[in-house]
Amino acid sequence: MHPTEGRGAWWRTTAFRITLLHLALTLLGTLALSGLAWWATTRFALNQIADEVARDTSVLAQAAQLGGPRNLALAIDARIAADRSGTQYFLLAAPDGQRLAGNLAAAPPAFGWQRLSLTGPGVPPGEVLALATPLPAGLLVVARDLAPVRQQERFLLGAAGWVGGGALLLGLGGGLLIARGVTRRAAAMDAALARVQAGEMAHRLPARPGGDEFDRLARRINTALDRVQGLMQTLRQVTDDIAHDLRTPLNRLRQRLDLALRTGSGDEAWRAEAEGAIAECDQLLEIFAALLRIAQVEAGARRAGFALFDISAVAATVAEVYAPAAEERGQRLRTTIAPGIALLGDRDLITQMLANLLDNAVKHGREGGEVTLRLAPGMLTIADDGPGIPAAQRDAVLRRFTRLDAARATPGSGLGLALVAAVAELHGMQLSLGDAAPGLVVALTWGDGQSGSL
């Protein structure tokens, strides 16, 4: 990894990009809301003004109808006088265009609703909403200043600006803060992983108990690292073991051939040496085959071929195969097998597992002693009355190539129990080694998930 990769520019962080997106959406929302408010308010104010203009027009028209142009002019003057706000404009013009009353300078060019710009001396510049109505006496124009509406609009725009700007600033500040926090967490994880990558396999990511999604992610990564480390250790162990345990028979083979070459004479001697060499080779090949088989079982590839079979029959057969071997050692092989127990699994592998266990029991059991095999639904035990296995070494014997010092003298590859452990694991069985006082008792238990009826 490049050292700069972990310290990327702050604007290239996910948190900052999310902040920007969030900001843009907030601004868009503020704008839309402000626009809507502006439009609705302005419309309402304009309508109100138009209503007032229309009402004034109708009142004045009525006055003209009742009292003639004179009365109308008086009424207009009275209104102008009463208007303190200075926003009302009126005009009564004679048919020839001459101004009869009012405070508007000139008549608009057309009838009906219109907006007029006020210009002229003594009049503040502005816009008015006007209604020009033809009367028998002349033209009546009623108008209202639009300045209050414009003021409201300006106020609204200002408010929208403040709100939008505030949201922008707050969002930006908050986003940067979040981005900094997230970046710091990510950088810590990144740095920790970089150390693991550099070979510190035992280094772990910082993770607070409980914690947020980062802590959960860190814990998950730590668990994965634990697993990887465990697998690497196993692999290293196996590699070392293979190197060591295969070197011994290979050395023996080499010495044997060397000796035969130097001293061998006569067909019979050569034949004997060749047979011995083949036997050594067979042992080597058998170790390879056993290792591969354990690896295959551990990989779980065989689970697809699981079927229900009668484990009671298998146990009886295995006991039968080993009965003469036990008798040779003066041992009594006692079997208590509940009939017709069905197991979902691989018949061949279970057969080999039981054979390995019984082989061990007969081999390591006391001469003239007793070996027992018990099978009940969900449970199988095989016990001998030999020296047993010290509690501290019970885990070790389940690993490949582990052979206790006491067993060095007897033939075996140290792979038997490793295969037993792998097969038990494949079948979801719990395997435990215990003290039969004296001797070893191996117990296999399994749940209903592995059982069935034939």
Add this chain to the structure above:
Amino acid sequence: MKILLVEDDPETAAFVKRGLTEAGHIVDHAADGRDGLFLASDATYDVLVVDRMLPQLDGLGMLRALRAAGIRTPALFLTARAGVGDRVEGLEAGADDYLGKPFAFAELLARVNALARRPPLAAAPTLLKVADLEMDLLKRSVSRGGQRIDLQPREFRLLEFLLRRAGEVVTRTMLLEGVWDFHFDPKTSVVETHISRLRAKLEQPGAPALIHTSRGAGYCLRAPD
């Protein structure tokens, strides 16, 4: 016998071909599954020896195609010994027997001979006899020279297996598979122990031997020389 060997590894092929030829068989060799299928289609062979891993068409595919074409020549399937599921696959594809690689040549020879002489299942005899040894399968009794011999059930089954193959060499693994359905080699002397106990019951001191040990190969039940 005429044997077709389908094996791509030239070293192994030469080893097997030479051994089978020395044992008096005629051996044709095909180096890939397609040639093997072509040659075996003639149905002129007594036994096929087919490797699992083959170029062009693998052993499983070749056997399936042959069986689908109705050719029933007995076939011995060669698999990797460590292959956990290989045996089942081979038998399902139509093989009659299988052998894990690497193997001892004596083992291969014994199995090829056994395949070629496999008797039809229909004519199962009820009385098996070699020299003065008799086994009555209906009464489940064994006698030698008219003298009744008491055998445990496991000893009876072992002797029956040997009697049905009287005169043939039967290897340790053939016994493990045939008598106890053990498809792996326990690498201990269990078979030897069974045989020696059976021998002790059949061969009273002074009586001529019936179960002969074939050095480096297995056992053979036959009339005394």
